[in-house]
Amino acid sequence: MTSKRTKIICTMGPATEDDEVLRGLIANGMNVARFNFSHGSHDYHRNNIERVRRISAELKLPVAIMLDTKGPEVRTGELKDHQKVTLETGAHVVVTTDEGVAGTAERFSLDYKLLPTEVKKGSVILIDDGLIGLEVERVEGADMHCTVVNGGELGEKKGVNIPNVDISLPSVTEQDRADIMFGCELGIDAIAASFIRNGAAVDEIRRLCADSGVRNVYIFPKIESALGVKNFDEILEHSDGIMVARGDLGVEVNPAEVPHIQKTIINKCNAAYKPVITATQMLDSMIHNPRPTRAEVADVANAIYDGTDCIMLSGETAAGKYPVEAVKMMTSIALDTERYLGEHNEYHDRGGIKNVNSAIGAAAVEISDRVGATCIICPTHSGRTARLISNFRPKLPIYAMSPSNHAIRKTCFQWGVQAFKTTEQGSLAATCYNALSLAKELDLVETGEIVVITAGDPQTSPSQGDYTTSTNMTMVCQIQ
Incomplete structure (x- = not known):
């Protein structure tokens, strides 16, 4: 069985509302459906989550559901007659938090009341993904007097970034809380948490999920601010994985720094055995064009060489003209790039040996190489064993066998892992x-082939029978 090993996340939106488009996405390589809760009602998302699950079941291809929170946001207010206005470079403009103002080119509002107390002379205000740049000259009450550094067309409800200012907005807003509780009710598999600035925010989301009766949802903080980069090690320690959200990150920090930040984050996630998602503008031109630029192809390939587990499409699938073609292109790039991974990443360079689990994982991969195995099979209840093997990037297929549908969907974030449903596990021998037996039934292996099995043995696990937390066994079998 041959398939790409890098996982693909597709953002749902107007372009995916047709069942045939959604079927095309899943059939051509989509592993995770991302729902952006900055847009759409709960009913809208509920209907589309049900569609993903229905078509996934029809195609017998697992697809995980990821909820992406809106997060704390600052946006521009209403403009006079709701018409866009042009800010000229070098002009003076007053930015106010008085939302009763009908905005003009001389004075307009933002929706964050505390901003005048948190900026100072020299602070930079960026609007609409940095297309417009203002520099604060002085603050008078609710008014910030600014010079337009980069002019442009100003619209209503445009996103605002204030680099290097730790704004007091809560990391988890009331809307986020309502959205997360709604997602937990629907049995989502992962949360992409927007604008996370510290580990405490991750813990808050985890507690919220637990209060909703859900304890096994992946939490992926999105690193998209200077403070998120500064506190990255702390955030990683508290998380299940990380998303490199390059869009807002490239506004908050010097865009020239983003490639280095991306590589550093991916390396640290690999070392921590946690999945990492590279996101934003990967095939951006395919929103309008049937083929990507060569630079975009190189960007996707280099993220795979860096060690990313997942690559993500945003507007390309949510609102683009060519959603299925974008997924096909990503799959094609991944397949071709993965042929050369051995030349760029060796398993012993990815995180090292830190404990018994990682030692067993490294041994399983090396043994599979030396004995000429055709695959590595990971019986697992939680998906952790498969994740462990995935991190060493073996050349062989990794087959996760689990009785848990949720664990199977969580492998949709794990590089190189294909998951299959098996019966409830008992003793190690039965497992x-x-x-x-399932591998033979599915024609994953043939008589005479050698396979390596690695798992957690509940009878020898030091965690008193909680065999979901420890990988402690590897064995070699020849298929009879």
Whole structure:
């Protein structure tokens, strides 16, 4: 069985509302459906989540559901007659938090009341992904007097970034809380948490999920601010994985720094055995064009060489003209790039040996190489064993066998792992027998081939029977 090993996340939106388009996305490589809760009602998202699950079941291809929170945002207010205005470079403009103002080119509002107390002379205000740049000259009450550094057309409800200012907005807003609780009710698999600035915010989301009766949702903080970069090690420690959200990140920090930040984040996630998503503008030109630029192709390939587990499409699938073509292109790039991964990443360079689990994982990969195995089989209840093996980037297929549908969907974030449903696990011998039997039934292995099995043995696990937390066994089998 041959398939790409890098996982693809597709953002849902108006362009995916047709069942045939959604079927095309799943059939051509989509592993995760991302729902952006900055847009759409709960009913809208509920209907589309149900569609993803229905078509996924029809195609017998697992697809995970990811909820992306809106997060704390600052936006521009209403403009006079709701018409865009032009800010000229070098002009003087007053930015106010008085939302009763009908905005003009001389004076307009933002929706964050505390901003005048948090900026100072020299602070920079960026609007609409940095297309407009203002520099604060002085603050008078609710008014910030600014010089237009980069002019442009100003619209209503445009996003605002204030680099290097730790704004007091809560990391998890009331809307985020309502959205997360709604997602937990629907059984989502992962949360992409926007504008996370510290580990405490991740813990807050985890507690919110637990209060909703859900304890096993992946939480992926999105690193998209200077403060998120500064506190990255702390955020990583508290998270299940990370999303490199290059859009807002490239506004908050010097865009020239983003490639280095991306590589550093990916390396640290690999070392921590946590999945990492590279996102934003990967095939951006395919929103309008049927083929990507060569630079975009190189960007996707280099993220894979860096060690990303997942690559993400945003507007390309949510609102683009060519959503299915974009997924096909990403799959094509991944397949071709993965042929050369051995030349760029060796398993012993990815995180090292830190504990018994990682030692067993490294041993399983090396043994599979030396004995000429055709695959590595990971019976797992939680998906952790498969994730461990995935991190070493073996050349062989990784087959996760699990009785848990949720664990199967979580492998949709794990590089190189294909997951299959098996019966409930009991003793180690029964678990391995069931896994091998399923592999033969699915034609994943043939008589005479050698396979490596790695798992957690509940009878020898030091965690008193909680075999979902420890990988402690590897064995070699020949298919009879």
